[in-house]
Amino acid sequence: MKVHLIRSEGFDIEDFNNVFNLLKTTKGPIEFVPSEPIVLPESDNFIHYEDLKSFEKKHMPEWSMVHSYMPEERVFPMTKPVFTWEQLFQICQDFRSANNIPDTDYVMLLTEQANDLNWFGAIDESMKNYFIHTADWDHYFQNNVDVRFPIAYEIAVWLLRSMMFRNRIEIIDNIHENAQGCMMDFCQNKKDITIKMRTADVCPSCTELITNRDIRKNYLKQLFDTMESIRKNLLFRQRSVLLNEPSSMQIRGYRKDIYLRDLGDLQINLNPKEKTLYLLYLNHPEGINLSCLIDHKEELTAYYSMLTVSGSTERVESVINKMIDYRQAVDVSIQFSKIKNKFTTALGEFGNQYAIEKVGDKHKIVLNRELVQIVD
Numbered sequence: 624m625k626v627h628l629i630r631s632e633g634f635d636i637e638d639f640n641n642v643f644n645l646l647k648t649t650k651g652p653i654e655f656v657p658s659e660p661i662v663l664p665e666s667d668n669f670i671h672y673e674d675l676k677s678f679e680k681k682h683m684p685e686w687s688m689v690h691s692y693m694p695e696e697r698v699f700p701m702t703k704p705v706f707t708w709e710q711l712f713q714i715c716q717d718f719r720s721a722n723n724i725p726d727t728d729y730v731m732l733l734t735e736q737a738n739d740l741n742w743f744g745a746i747d748e749s750m751k752n753y754f755i756h757t758a759d760w761d762h763y764f765q766n767n768v769d770v771r772f773p774i775a776y777e778i779a780v781w782l783l784r785s786m787m788f789r790n791r792i793e794i795i796d797n798i799h800e801n802a803q804g805c806m807m808d809f810c811q812n813k814k815d816i817t818i819k820m821r822t823a824d825v826c827p828s829c830t831e832l833i834t835n836r837d838i839r840k841n842y843l844k845q846l847f848d849t850m851e852s853i854r855k856n857l858l859f860r861q862r863s864v865l866l867n868e869p870s871s872m873q874i875r876g877y878r879k880d881i882y883l884r885d886l887g888d889l890q891i892n893l894n895p896k897e898k899t900l901y902l903l904y905l906n907h908p909e910g911i912n913l914s915c916l917i918d919h920k921e922e923l924t925a926y927y928s929m930l931t932v933s934g935s936t937e938r939v940e941s942v943i944n945k946m947i948d949y950r951q952a953v954d955v956s957i958q959f960s961k962i963k964n965k966f967t968t969a970l971g972e973f974g975n976q977y978a979i980e981k982v983g984d985k986h987k988i989v990l991n992r993e994l995v996q997i998v999d
């Protein structure tokens with residue numbers, strides 16, 4: 624079973640890749656396929672939020688359904704452009720036609736554009752086209768949530784709903800108006816979405832419904848595993864700060880991919896240059912002064928040749944020479960801050976322990992190396 628994920632241009636490519644990588648970490652028969660970004664046409668419609676309450680409220684479609692949200696410094700009343708559900712589903716449909724997507728495949732548009740009924744996501748009457756709203760999650764999850772989690776969660780929930788129900792009316796009929804920590808909670812007050820994600824559960828009546836619907840078990844397993852890893856991640860973020868317990872880290876395979884084990888096996892995506900520096904500092908807990916990087920040329924070259932795909936010997940040499948040139952240390956510092964940013968996005972303030980930071984006259988990763996495991 625294939626699910627095509629399409630990204631509208633305003634949804635950050637890195638966030639999109641992160642969502643995709645997160646979905647990929649759970650094994651199963653559902654295959655997610657990323658696509659080229661698309662540019663949405665201008666919208667003639669606007670949504671007007673009179674106040675915070677209206678921002679946080681979903682509206683029922685005429686045939687009946689709901690969801691809604693938002694944070695940052697938002698000043699009300701506020702008006703912004705929106706797309707109608709019909710417009711968003713039409714974009715999925717156009718994508719199908721343009722790319723000869725089989726009717727059996729699923730198409731999901733991930734877009735930063737708001738929709739007229741103010742939902743987190745929705746499905747069309749074919750039960751094969753969806754949109755997921757990718758913006759405004761900061762309003763519902765404070766302390767800069769990593770947006771990949773709520774977005775991936777919505778993707779999993781909508782796929783599950785399309786397997787549980789024959790049509791949209793059935794979804795509306797079975798949705799829980801009062802939040803009970805079930806993935807079928809309607810969350811008319813969009814704030815309730817955090818409860819639903821923290822439980823990642825299915826209530827007894829929904830369990831019965833799923834049992835009666837003859838859904839393939841391996842589909843269910845993959846979707847539940849995805850929701851469970853998101854739940855673990857959200858809880859870990861809270862608890863690790865509370866208990867001062869960082870996640871263990873695993874470096875895997877010949878590409879030395881970095882995974883945080885206790886965050887639902889979350890991958891931290893570093894590019895080859897960043898990863899080259901990261902592996903060096905990881906291997907040197909004592910720290911390295913930027914002016915001494917030149918002493919580690921051989922080790923850096925070995926990492927970079929292993930990680931880069933476009934690597935002629937000359938190109939590797941020139942990248943490494945630049946990296947170890949103290950006069951260009953500012954470039955290395957920029958890499959360090961990008962690395963730090965990726966860890967703090969995933970871990971909140973806790974990410975500092977995993978970053979390469981200046982301590983005295985050296986840079987180092989302070990993380991307890993007992994938490995680091997390297998596996999082939």
Ligand SMILES: [Zn+2]
Nearest residue numbers: 805807826829
């Ligand atoms: Zn339920």
